[in-house]
Amino acid sequence: xxxxxxxxPKFIYGQLFITPPAPTKDCAGKTVIVTGSNTGLGLEAARHxxxxxAAKVILACRNLEKGEAAEKDIESxxxxxxxxxxxxxxxxxxxxxxxFAKKSQSLERLDILxxxxxxxxxxxxxxxxxxxxxxxxxxxTFLLALLMVPKLQETAxxxxxxxxxxxxxxxxxFFTAFPERNSSSIFDKLNDRSSARMTDRYNLSKLxxxxxxxxxxxxxxxxxxxxxxxxxxxxxxxxxxxxxxxPAVVRxxxxxxxxxxxxxxxxxxxxxxxxxxxxxxxHGAFLSDCKVTEVAKLxxxxxxxxxxVWRELAAKLEQIEPGVTKNLERxxxxxx
Numbered sequence: 203x204x205x206x207x208x209x210x211p212k213f214i215y216g217q218l219f220i221t222p223p224a225p226t227k228d229c230a231g232k233t234v235i236v237t238g239s240n241t242g243l244g245l246e247a248a249r250h251x252x253x254x255x256a257a258k259v260i261l262a263c264r265n266l267e268k269g270e271a272a273e274k275d276i277e278s279x280x281x282x283x284x285x286x287x288x289x290x291x292x293x294x295x296x297x298x299x300x301x302f303a304k305k306s307q308s309l310e311r312l313d314i315l316x317x318x319x320x321x322x323x324x325x326x327x328x329x330x331x332x333x334x335x336x337x338x339x340x341x342x343t344f345l346l347a348l349l350m351v352p353k354l355q356e357t358a359x360x361x362x363x364x365x366x367x368x369x370x371x372x373x374x375x376f377f378t379a380f381p382e383r384n385s386s387s388i389f390d391k392l393n394d395r396s397s398a399r400m401t402d403r404y405n406l407s408k409l410x411x412x413x414x415x416x417x418x419x420x421x422x423x424x425x426x427x428x429x430x431x432x433x434x435x436x437x438x439x440x441x442x443x444x445x446x447x448x449p450a451v452v453r454x455x456x457x458x459x460x461x462x463x464x465x466x467x468x469x470x471x472x473x474x475x476x477x478x479x480x481x482x483x484x485h486g487a488f489l490s491d492c493k494v495t496e497v498a499k500l501x502x503x504x505x506x507x508x509x510x511v512w513r514e515l516a517a518k519l520e521q522i523e524p525g526v527t528k529n530l531e532r533x534x535x536x537x538x
Contacts, residue, residue: 213373213438218463222437222492225475229256233311233357234478236261237291237346238319240268242441243370245275246471247316247478252280254475258309262291262302262319293319293342294329296522303349311357314478315350317343318370322404326395332518335400336392339407343369344414345519351429351529358428358534368478371433373490375409376498378402383507389514410511412488412497417512418530419486428534434477435490438463439470 234251238244239261251259259276263269269288277283289305292298306312320339329337347367354365385391392398392406415433424430476492487494501508516527 214463220491221465222469222472222476224472225250225254225479227254227479229254229313229479232256232313233258233309234260234314234316235306235312235350236316236318237293239263240265240272242467243436243439243471243474244316244318245272246468247318247474248272248286249276249279249468250471250475251314252276252282252285256285259286261286261288263288264290264292264294266290291319291346293338293346294334296330296342296345299342299346300349300523303346306350306353309353311361312350312353312365313357313363314366314368315347315354316366316368316370316474316478317347318474319343320370320404320407324400326398326400328393331393332389333392333398333403335403335407336389336410339404340410340414340515341518341522343411344515345522345526348519348526348529349523352532355428355532355534364424364482365429366478366480367429367431368474369411369415369431369433370474371411371415371435371488372405372408373435373437374405375412375501376405378405378409380406380409380500380507382406383504383510387514388511389518409498409500410515412501413508413511414515415488416486416497416501417508422530424482424485426533427530430480430482430485432477432480432484432486433488434473435488435495436470436473437465437490439465439467441467441470 229251234256236244236248236251236259239248240263248259248261261269261272266288273286273288276286289302290298291302321335323334327334332341354367357363357365382388382391412433415431419431473489473492477489480487480489484494488497489495519526
């Protein structure tokens, strides 16, 4: 609780008085994938990449019809046609994630994978054998990341560049006490319907993302890995994350918070683009307001918890796709 109270003034100040700068870095020749990009932050991030002259921007969406509408919207506002493509990706399905990654191997290059898609469901529901928030925000997110590492490393080697893997996390990771870490199996505990704290589940999923990003970066320096990995907080934005089926009290609270503090999705998306274009000196960093910032005290105080989270997550990923964690070990000097 003390950490939350100490964080709140910084959060409120940032929302009211800090406006992240619009991105200006040229993306000519780059291929970019943005997940969850038919609406909200993902859509606006994709629009920025098109405006920054990216050669190809792939909208990875569960609903193709909505994705195609987003494509037309981007084309109409940027005046650039033939740049945006819409590919199907459903993070509630591991087979969909695998199929998307397989299709991506046909790309000539991949410079940026921006994993923006996420959910905050109010009710406990299983997807692929795990609670849906954990399936989408954590397991499928890192399954896709690891499946795409070979293409990112191939791009690094062929084009003498350092591609970026960016995970959209949140300052919400400050707001969880993460009591599940005291269980013998963290992910098994998260699947316990009787003890699930769904009002905290989104916050917790964002903490797990921060842990995983930091552990991967710690174990795999850019000099060997060939890819920069970051996590980013877009701040409180006018997005569709809180669904209509959420409890009335939650919807009412968020309505007031957004009315007073929220950024537009375009402004929030600036932080996503900035993080996706960071250099290798920011490998493993957590970014907010377009600058490297601190993570929750729980993260810095408990490195052993970070390692344990990653080991449990890696074991799950191996069950889904045997050998996938070996993609982290290959390095850019390996035969791709």
